[in-house]
Amino acid sequence: MSLPEPVTTMASPFRMDYTYVAGVGRSVFLRGLAERRLLARRCPGCAQVYLPPPEFCSRCLSELEAPFELDGLGAVSTFCVVNFPFPGQTIEPPYVVAYIQVHGAGTRLMHLVREVEPERVRIGMAVEPVWAPDDQLTTSLKSIQHFRPVRGADA
Numbered sequence: 001m002s003l004p005e006p007v008t009t010m011a012s013p014f015r016m017d018y019t020y021v022a023g024v025g026r027s028v029f030l031r032g033l034a035e036r037r038l039l040a041r042r043c044p045g046c047a048q049v050y051l052p053p054p055e056f057c058s059r060c061l062s063e064l065e066a067p068f069e070l071d072g073l074g075a076v077s078t079f080c081v082v083n084f085p086f087p088g089q090t091i092e093p094p095y096v097v098a099y100i101q102v103h104g105a106g107t108r109l110m111h112l113v114r115e116v117e118p119e120r121v122r123i124g125m126a127v128e129p130v131w132a133p134d135d136q137l138t139t140s141l142k143s144i145q146h147f148r149p150v151r152g153a154d155a
C-alpha cells in the first residue's frame with residue numbers, strides 16, 4: 001500500500017470586485033477607443049510618444065502634449081502562441097498574443113493577432129486593428145477585437 005499523493009493545488013471559487021482609476025491621461029485614451037480612435041500623446045521633453053498615454057512622461061515627468069490620432073497600423077514586435085487551456089480562458093487555444101508596435105508610437109500595445117494561422121505569425125508582420133461593431137464599442141481595449149495581418153503586405 002502506497003501513501004496518498006500530497007495535495008499541491010486546490011481549486012477554489014474566488015471573486016473580487018475592484019475599481020480601476022484610469023486617471024486623466026488614460027481616460028482620454030479609453031474614451032477615444034469607444035469612437036474607434038487610437039489617441040497617443042508626445043512628450044515635449046524627451047519626444048517619447050505614448051500609446052496608451054498617461055498624463056505625465058514616465059521618463060522625464062513632463063506633462064504630455066495634446067492627444068493626436070494614430071491609424072493603428074503597426075507591426076508585431078514580439079508574440080507568443082497560447083496552446084494550453086486554463087481556467088477563465090475566453091478564447092479556445094491555440095491563439096496568438098502579441099506586442100504590437102503601432103506606427104508613430106514609442107510604446108507597444110498588447111493584443112490578440114487573429115485571422116492568421118498561429119504558425120504564420122512573425123516578428124515584423126504588418127498588422128491592422130479590427131474594430132468592434134458599433135454596438136460593442138466600449139471605453140476599453142475590447143473596442144479592438146484583435147489585430148490581423150494587413151492584406152497584401154509581406155513582412
Ligand SMILES: [Zn+2]
Binds near residue numbers: 058062
Ligand atoms: Zn519625457
